[in-house]
Amino acid sequence: MIEIAIPIFDRxxxxxxxxxxxxxxxxxxxxxxFVARDAGPVRTDNGxxxxxxxxxxxxxxxxxxxxxxxxxxxxxxxxxxxTLDWLRSSHERTRFTTSVCTGSLILGAAGILDGLEATxxxxxxxxxxEFGARPVRxxxxxxxxxxxxxxxxxxxxxxxxxxxxxxGDTAAQAIQLGIEYDPQPPFGAGSPDTAPxxxxxxxxxxxxxxxxxxxxxxxxxxxxx
Amino acid sequence: MIEIAIPIFDRxxxxxxxxxxxxxxxxxxxxxxFVARDAGPVRTDNGxxxxxxxxxxxxxxxxxxxxxxxxxxxxxxxxxxxTLDWLRSSHERTRFTTSVCTGSLILGAAGILDGLEATxxxxxxxxxxEFGARPVRxxxxxxxxxxxxxxxxxxxxxxxxxxxxxxGDTAAQAIQLGIEYDPQPPFGAGSPDTAPxxxxxxxxxxxxxxxxxxxxxxxxxxxxx
Numbered sequence: 001m002i003e004i005a006i007p008i009f010d011r012x013x014x015x016x017x018x019x020x021x022x023x024x025x026x027x028x029x030x031x032x033x034f035v036a037r038d039a040g041p042v043r044t045d046n047g048x049x050x051x052x053x054x055x056x057x058x059x060x061x062x063x064x065x066x067x068x069x070x071x072x073x074x075x076x077x078x079x080x081x082x083t084l085d086w087l088r089s090s091h092e093r094t095r096f097t098t099s100v101c102t103g104s105l106i107l108g109a110a111g112i113l114d115g116l117e118a119t120x121x122x123x124x125x126x127x128x129x130e131f132g133a134r135p136v137r138x139x140x141x142x143x144x145x146x147x148x149x150x151x152x153x154x155x156x157x158x159x160x161x162x163x164x165x166x167x168g169d170t171a172a173q174a175i176q177l178g179i180e181y182d183p184q185p186p187f188g189a190g191s192p193d194t195a196p197x198x199x200x201x202x203x204x205x206x207x208x209x210x211x212x213x214x215x216x217x218x219x220x221x222x223x224x225x
Numbered sequence: 226m227i228e229i230a231i232p233i234f235d236r237x238x239x240x241x242x243x244x245x246x247x248x249x250x251x252x253x254x255x256x257x258x259f260v261a262r263d264a265g266p267v268r269t270d271n272g273x274x275x276x277x278x279x280x281x282x283x284x285x286x287x288x289x290x291x292x293x294x295x296x297x298x299x300x301x302x303x304x305x306x307x308t309l310d311w312l313r314s315s316h317e318r319t320r321f322t323t324s325v326c327t328g329s330l331i332l333g334a335a336g337i338l339d340g341l342e343a344t345x346x347x348x349x350x351x352x353x354x355e356f357g358a359r360p361v362r363x364x365x366x367x368x369x370x371x372x373x374x375x376x377x378x379x380x381x382x383x384x385x386x387x388x389x390x391x392x393g394d395t396a397a398q399a400i401q402l403g404i405e406y407d408p409q410p411p412f413g414a415g416s417p418d419t420a421p422x423x424x425x426x427x428x429x430x431x432x433x434x435x436x437x438x439x440x441x442x443x444x445x446x447x448x449x450x
Contacts, residue, residue, distance in 0.1 A: 013247070014243050014246065014247055015243055015244065015246075015247035015404065018239050018240055018243040018274075019240065021239065021240075021273070021274060022238070022239055022240035022377065022378075025271050025273055025274075031273070032271075032273045032274070033273070034273075034274060034275075041266075041275075041277060046250050046251075046257075048246070048250055048256070048257045048258070048259075049243075049246060049250075049257070049259060049276070049277070050259075050266075050276070050277030050279070051274070051275070051276055051277070052266060052274070052275035052276070052277070054275070101405075121405060122405060139407065139409045140409075140411075150405050150407075151403075151404060151405030152247065152403075152404035152405055152406070153247075153381065153404045153405055153406040153407075153408065154405055154407075156378065156408070156410075157408065157409050157410055157411065160410055160411050160412065161411045164411060164412075169412065170421075170424065172411070172412060172414075173412045173414035173420060173421065173424055174414075174424050174427060174428060176410060176412055176414040176415050176420070177414050177415060177416070177417065177420045177424055177425065177428055178376075178377075178428060179240065179376060179377035179378045179415075180326075180346060180347060180375050180376030180377055180378055180379055180415055180416065181377070181378040181408075181410055181415040182364065182375075182378075182379075182415030182416040182419070183378065183381070183382065183406075183408035183410065183415070184364045184365075184382050185381075185382055185385055185401060185406055185408065186382065186385050186386045186389060186397070187385065187389075187394065187397060187398045187401055189397075189398035189399075189401045189402050190401045190402060190404075190405055190406040190407030190408070191402070191405065191407040192402065194407070195398060195401070195402045196395075196398065199395065199398055199399050199402055200402065202399060203399060203402055203403060
């Protein structure tokens with residue numbers, strides 16, 4: 001049995017968590033558990049979706065793998081000692097400690113990225129250095145047993161790599177075929193290096209304003225992480 | 226305001242629903258609602274995740290866009306007249322009626338695919354013909370306002386195309402950049418055309434046995450849709 005814990009929180013970005021879940025839950029013998037400071041439902045960043053944590057951090061079995069998602073709510077988790085303590089003690093015995101998007105800032109706040117190469121959503125990359133990490137703009141960054149992924153959808157790629165590390169390439173490829181992950185985006189705008197510059201600038205300016213926005217983080221167009 | 230309804234049910238495949246949700250919720254003025262025959266939590270195909278439907282089908286406002294996910298539970302929905310009636314009446318006024326993975330079989334059972342080109346998870350493609358559709362093996366198939374996507378992860382590509390149809394290419398590209406959808410899978414095994422043949426055969430044989438399996442649909446390796 002492989003115990004995989006995904007700690008969730010209010011205002012997480014759903015795909016950060018669900019992408020890796022969809023991959024890792026298909027590993028032979030995997031048990032994925034959604035955990036939170038308090039068991040029960042949380043709402044996603046835009047308030048439109050409820051996802052349930054089945055166990056509190058205190059109740060969760062010690063995980064072999066941790067996957068920390070990001071989202072607007074990650075800012076609050078940065079200061080939640082209960083979350084950070086759980087990450088630190090879990091990390092002592094995990095096989096892999098991982099994150100998606102701004103989830104890496106939470107790992108950083110727990111001290112887990114000290115001196116390590118790491119990545120996050122492109123709009124938050126500089127912030128990683130504030131947490132002792134060495135920011136790298138790659139889709140997936142492996143630093144020993146600590147693996148970080150770029151924004152939101154990058155968790156799927158990270159999880160396939162992780163699946164291969166845990167169960168071998170054939171198992172990972174079978175999962176990829178099972179979820180028919182043969183991506184064909186209709187545009188090539190998924191990276192700040194390839195998107196039209198005006199769109200990159202628009203997201204940058206929305207992002208810098210996001211910290212000032214209150215309760216409901218709906219932006220007229222794709223929000224920052 | 227664009228009303229987007231995602232009907233969910235027990236034993237759905239989470240990424241089928243959450244991929245499109247993550248894209249479409251970022252459209253300007255979009256309201257994504259998770260709806261079900263009864264409001265409340267449902268469990269995903271492997272039982273590991275709870276997702277909440279906020280409204281029953283009866284309570285849901287008439288949607289402009291419908292996105293039907295798939296999963297093992299889709300088999301049960303094929304015979305649920307309440308679901309099929311809701312789909313038929315919604316379809317009369319939608320701008321787009323769409324599906325991901327075996328969600329297209331549910332559209333088919335409602336009569337919505339009659340004579341239309343459509344797609345689904347590669348393991349279920351032949352079944353589409355039983356529902357009056359013309360099966361096409363493409364990642365996303367547009368047939369007027371009816372758009373169907375291939376397995377699980379294909380919903381992300383479909384939703385970006387849909388975002389472009391609704392709000393224009395720039396809006397769709399901004400969403401793609403917001404979720405950093407610059408896919409870099411570590412293997413090229415996402416399609417039966419590119420995966421190692423032994424893996425394709427393994428999933429085919431697991432899939433043909435799936436109909437006989439009972440309560441808990443955990444396969445040792447990536448399950449069928």
